[in-house]
Amino acid sequence: MEQYVLPNSGHSSNPEASKLGMWLFLFTELLLFGGLFLVYMVYRALNPEAFLIASYELNITMGTINTVVLLTSSLTIAMSISALQKGKKGLALYLMLATIAFSLIFMVIKFFEWNAKIHHGLFPGMEHYQSLPHGESLFFFLYFFMTGLHALHVIIGAIFIGIVVVKVGTDEVTGDQGTLLENSGLYWHLVDIIWIYLFPLFYLIH
Amino acid sequence: MKAEEIQHITSFREHFGTWLALIILTVMTVTISVFGADLLSLTVVTALAIATTKAIVVGYYFMHLKYESRIYLLMVGVVMLLFIVFLVLTIFDYVFR
Known part of the structure; x- marks a missing residue:
């Protein structure tokens, strides 16, 4: 079937150009989080003891489970691309839905973690937070800001994959025309990579 | 195809x-x-x-x-290099201030 694309319709029919554009966007995301990591690094170097004490407040078990959940979701989205390329549309759809399910599990665990911290009054602006030593309040500010921004990316990634699920269902995205699925996969892997750094920096360094 | x-x-x-x-x-x-x-x-x-x-x-x-063309690896390398430059400049700023 011939496909016609108007010059200024904003849709590219060139898969290579779409992929290149996606990578360029991912680079801006990397530098956004990279800047935040620099902030973390500087404040950690200035307040080593406070960061150490504050990091004991975080739940390593929940953090580890969330790491495994995100790594496994990266596996399922990568497998869904292979499945679709092999013409196994049903399997690809199940794997994409599994990825969305893993993202929900991640968000539920994150909710309970945040809930516990907020219950202890550690959210920026709360009474207990105000009474913390300066270094510890910096740690919790960065914790909420960086994991919050990451969680926002998880939500956006899950919605992106949800849109691709619909398009695969209607055969708009297929094994030969699978750029949108591949791009959603790239975005999802980036979200995974950011968590790979957040996890040890906030939870593990004792 | x-x-x-x-x-x-x-x-x-x-x-x-x-x-x-x-x-x-x-x-x-x-x-x-x-x-x-x-x-x-x-x-x-x-x-x-x-x-x-x-x-x-x-x-x-x-x-x-x-499996991508080498241009992607090159671009990733350039972005990493850029980040390392930011990192090193920030460290120098704080160490020798």
């Missing part, structure tokens, strides 16, 4: 291998942190080395850099 659209299909076995490597690295980093306090403390350097290994594995296999 046009010639440039011929794509490499990664096998499920390779995906599972990648996943297993990532899980092993995660177990390593958690074990060092929780149980190995007297053996080898998880310093920033160890933690970042393991995290960077994981990020490279994700990028190379899951994000398909292994």
Whole structure:
């Protein structure tokens, strides 16, 4: 079937150009989080003891489970691309839905973690937070800001994959025309990579 | 199908291998942190080395850099270099202020 694309319709029919554009966007995301990591690094170097004490407040078990959940979701989205390329549309759809399910599990665990911290009054602006030593309040500010921004990316990634699920269902995205699925996969892997750094920096360094 | 659209299909076995490597690295980093306090403390350097290994594995296999044209690897390299420049300049700023 011939496909016609108007010059200024904003849709590219060139898969290579779409992929290149996606990578360029991912680079801006990397530098956004990279800047935040620099902030973390500087404040950690200035307040080593406070960061150490504050990091004991975080739940390593929940953090580890969330790491495994995100790594496994990266596996399922990568497998869904292979499945679709092999013409196994049903399997690809199940794997994409599994990825969305893993993202929900991640968000539920994150909710309970945040809930516990907020219950202890550690959210920026709360009474207990105000009474913390300066270094510890910096740690919790960065914790909420960086994991919050990451969680926002998880939500956006899950919605992106949800849109691709619909398009695969209607055969708009297929094994030969699978750029949108591949791009959603790239975005999802980036979200995974950011968590790979957040996890040890906030939870593990004792 | 046009010639440039011929794509490499990664096998499920390779995906599972990648996943297993990532899980092993995660177990390593958690074990060092929780149980190995007297053996080898998880310093920033160890933690970042393991995290960077994981990020490279994700990028190379899951994000398909292994099979993409070299221009993608080059671009990733340039962005990493840019970040390292920011990092080093920030460190110099704080150390020699």
